[in-house]
Structures are given as C-alpha cells and as structure tokens.
Amino acid sequence: LTRAQVLAILEQDYVASARVMGMHPAEIAFREILPNALPPVLALSATIVAGAILTEAALSFLGLGNPNIATWGSMI
DSSP: OHHHHHHHHHTSHHHHHHHHTTOOHHHHIIIIIHHHHHHHHHHHHHHHHHHHHHHHHHHHHTTOSOTTSOOHHHHO
C-alpha cells in the first residue's frame, strides 16, 4: 500500500512543481510525499490491529488462548 501511494503521489502536479522550483529530493519526500502517503497507511494499520484483536478474542473465547493471561475472549 505504501509503495503504491508513494508512486501515485510522485505523479501529481504539485510534486513536479516542487522539482521545478528546485527543492531537494529529501525535502520533497518529507514535505510533499510523506504527509500525503501516511493517512491511508495509518488507516490500514488500524484495521489490521483491530482484526488481530478480534481474532485473539475469538480464539480465547473458544478456549484456544493462554489461560494465564486475562483477555477479552477469556473474560466472556
């Protein structure tokens, strides 16, 4: 996802205009690309973490988790 976002952002007009203005490539990366590529990555990572929590809770509910650790699934 990150690679696809960065490649899509590199084709945008504001990145081309930053190159024409003479900005350093590192400056373009931190000022133009990173702020625009970060939100989709953060949203996907939050979804992945939520899925992992639900999977762990479901396994603990079925008795397949660690009985020595209090989890949401074992509490149910």
